[in-house]
Amino acid sequence: MHDFTPIPALIGGILIGLAATLLLVGSGRVAGVSGILGGLLVPTDGDRRWRALFFMGLLVAGAVAAWLAPESIGASPRSLPMLVIAGLLVGAGTRIGNGCTSGHGVCGLSRLSPRSFASTLTFIAVGMITAYLVGSFGGEP
Amino acid sequence: MTKAQARLLVALLTGLVFGAGLVISGMTQPVKVLGFLDVTRRFDASLMLVMVGAIGVHFLGHRWAKRRSAPLFDERFQVPTRRDIDTRLIVGALLFGAGWGLGGYCPGPAIVSLPGGGLSALTFVSAMVVGMFATAKLEHHASPER
Numbered sequence: 001m002h003d004f005t006p007i008p009a010l011i012g013g014i015l016i017g018l019a020a021t022l023l024l025v026g027s028g029r030v031a032g033v034s035g036i037l038g039g040l041l042v043p044t045d046g047d048r049r050w051r052a053l054f055f056m057g058l059l060v061a062g063a064v065a066a067w068l069a070p071e072s073i074g075a076s077p078r079s080l081p082m083l084v085i086a087g088l089l090v091g092a093g094t095r096i097g098n099g100c101t102s103g104h105g106v107c108g109l110s111r112l113s114p115r116s117f118a119s120t121l122t123f124i125a126v127g128m129i130t131a132y133l134v135g136s137f138g139g140e141p
Numbered sequence: 142m143t144k145a146q147a148r149l150l151v152a153l154l155t156g157l158v159f160g161a162g163l164v165i166s167g168m169t170q171p172v173k174v175l176g177f178l179d180v181t182r183r184f185d186a187s188l189m190l191v192m193v194g195a196i197g198v199h200f201l202g203h204r205w206a207k208r209r210s211a212p213l214f215d216e217r218f219q220v221p222t223r224r225d226i227d228t229r230l231i232v233g234a235l236l237f238g239a240g241w242g243l244g245g246y247c248p249g250p251a252i253v254s255l256p257g258g259g260l261s262a263l264t265f266v267s268a269m270v271v272g273m274f275a276t277a278k279l280e281h282h283a284s285p286e287r
Binding site: 051 | 147209231234243274
């Protein structure tokens with residue numbers, strides 16, 4: 001199951017790029033998931049409704065996928081206590097570093113932002129080291 | 142339809158297409174993400190092609206969008222313009238990377254996985270929301286003018 005799937009990966013990636021372009025052309029906003037969620041939880045500007053609708057779109061897509069192709073939504077192989085720590089780190093890190101895989105990785109790299117290059121290189125490198133260490137010593141199957 | 146309504150529709154459509162892209166690309170399966178990050182076991186390069194597809198399209202889309210003086214339904218673009226690499230940026234990326242490599246979830250796929258991902262996605266997203274809130278509170282406490 002977890003083997004290289006180049007064609008769906010490329011098609012999915014193209015859709016993500018189109019979505020980011022739609023939001024930029026239509027509303028002038030960056031499609032960064034952590035930033036949009038952050039602004040919904042801790043309001044920074046007046047309008048929270050568009051943020052809520054963006055999340056509704058993500059959730060509807062996920063619900064349709066879970067209904068039509070349940071195998072497309074997988075659980076994490078990590079234990080629940082590990083996922084609590086992972087979630088806290090991702091929440092804090094994206095807030096402190098102003099973005100995640102979408103905001104820095106997709107949108108920022110597309111605009112050739114030096115900040116996003118630095119961020120993306122850092123989180124991919126640390127993600128690789130962490131995944132290796134947890135896979136080796138984390139007691140996972 | 143007013144411009145404000147058009148922006149709401151754009152946001153909903155963006156979420157739907159973005160979510161569909163994450164599902165189709167396989168990124169809502171944390172084992173595929175961990176298969177990319179852990180290069181020493183069953184390496185799965187799919188995530189790299191997701192990035193190639195997304196950045197390839199948005200590199201062109203972004204250049205096309207910025208030819209306009211303003212977006213279609215708002216008065217100005219609200220895109221970050223900072224170019225300095227500071228400690229906060231790197232510390233944030235370090236913490237985020239550690240959480241990503243630990244759980245196999247980043248924010249987008251985790252949220253899309255909420256309806257069908259069971260306790261795994263729910264646990265991660267709940268903790269992520271707590272992490273965002275706590276960080277915002279601490280930052281506000283440290284420098285209230287931010």
